[in-house]
Amino acid sequence: MSSELAKSQISSTIVDAIEELKGTHHGFRRAHARGFVYEATFTPNGSAAPFTTAPHLQGSPVRATVRLSHTDANPHAFDSDRSVRGFATKFHLADGTNTDLVMVNVERFVAATPEEFVDFIKAAKADTDAADPSVPHIKSFVGAHPTVGPALAAAKSVGIPESYGTSQYWAIHAFLWRDAAGEVRPVRYSWVPDAGVVNAADSSSWTPHHLTEELRSRLPISFVLRVTFGEPGDPTHDSTVAWPDDRRSVDVGRIEITAEAADQEHWQSQVFDPTALVDGIEVSDDPVLAARSTIYAVSYDRRSHQR
């Protein structure tokens, strides 16, 4: 079987498994179904320029579009839920092309490969369906994949942010930066909020779309783009594993989210693809990262046909 065919089969299997767990919400993304889209400007500070030739990380400000989202596949999920949130950015480059950077407010993923993710979703579904809760499928999954334990604990304990503007977000996977001389370095990204990380004291009285409504009166919000450089031996293929805390981090610019986008419908219909990259940035050997483009294409195909 060709690797493209294998990728497409596992991608359909994954989206089927998500639908079995979460239901099918016609016309919506199969994850991060409810989001709102904003106009933004990213201003690089020049610190990335020695390490990557990527045009949006050199010196000039770049226009960007940001989608902030609730992670659930159910578009009617509540903002008061304890849940992961998404921060997807499309940078609009001077030559008319785009490059994407997709983050969530947890630092690690719960599976090292797409196949493991299928097992994870199926274990979650088995636990949901179980007549006998003393047979914990997720617990067995974590037992068989020890690096997943900390990632799952982090995802479960993520706070409910006071605002989309008061959470830190991570791209989770490693990417590779290539400099002008051709040297390649592994990096991991984060958006660090200028307003600090602040969780809600009490979300019990929130309306279902509280975080979107809250942002209306708070805008603009801003975040620093922090890049952490990996060292030889740091895993780039497994996003369940953290790098050591002492790795060098460099702040390379700031994004300011200024206004709600006028054409919500247009942007909701687009895909934010973490592998839509430019010269100077390459994918790492992480198989989950490699699969995401095809998985998102399957979701796009289903939602754009109102399935």
Ligand code: HEM
């Ligand atoms: C096997 C692993 C994964 C699967 C199966 C998966 C699945 C999906 C799907 C089906 C969508 C909707 C795509 C669309 O219709 O446009 C989506 C969106 C998204 N995913 Fe993933 N994902 C995975 C890994 C990750 C990781 C590691 C991150 C962390 C950075 C992430 C963050 C997001 C975000 C923020 C969105 C919303 C993008 C937007 O606003 O358009 N995903 N994911």
